[in-house]
Amino acid sequence: MTLTTATPLPTYATPELAPSDKHSSAPAKERAWLMGDSSGEPVIALLRSQGWPVVSDDLANVHCSSPDGRVYVGFLPETSANYLHHALWRVSVSAPGGGMGWTQTFGADVPSEAIAGFLATLIATPHRPHD
Numbered sequence: 001m002t003l004t005t006a007t008p009l010p011t012y013a014t015p016e017l018a019p020s021d022k023h024s025s026a027p028a029k030e031r032a033w034l035m036g037d038s039s040g041e042p043v044i045a046l047l048r049s050q051g052w053p054v055v056s057d058d059l060a061n062v063h064c065s066s067p068d069g070r071v072y073v074g075f076l077p078e079t080s081a082n083y084l085h086h087a088l089w090r091v092s093v094s095a096p097g098g099g100m101g102w103t104q105t106f107g108a109d110v111p112s113e114a115i116a117g118f119l120a121t122l123i124a125t126p127h128r129p130h131d
Helices: 041-049 080-084 112-124
Strands: 054-056 062-065 071-075 089-093 102-106
Touching: 041 054, 041 062, 041 071, 041 112, 089 112, 102 112
Parallel strands: none
Antiparallel strands: 054 062, 062 071, 071 089, 089 102
């Protein structure tokens, strides 16, 4: 799968919701929301499919970088500093020319599918619409 600005993001079926009628006795359907599972596979599989180098270190942390080197994604379950800050994932983007960019961290409670969705959007949007 190659993501481009023209690649539509996956669509999901809209769940059926309980009727909004206050007098209805129909029970609301229970939704099984994604929960954190501490698995890196959905994210790592996405990045590999996009040609990102993926490297594991001797502590079993996983490091990925975009082909242009401006985006770093780390799955860091064995890094004590990240553990203390409840950060299992680190996404860092540097500005053009190596300037200061931004960093986002995600804890173990964030589903890896949500992080993969975040990264898929980042990859599919190579520039701001007004650029």
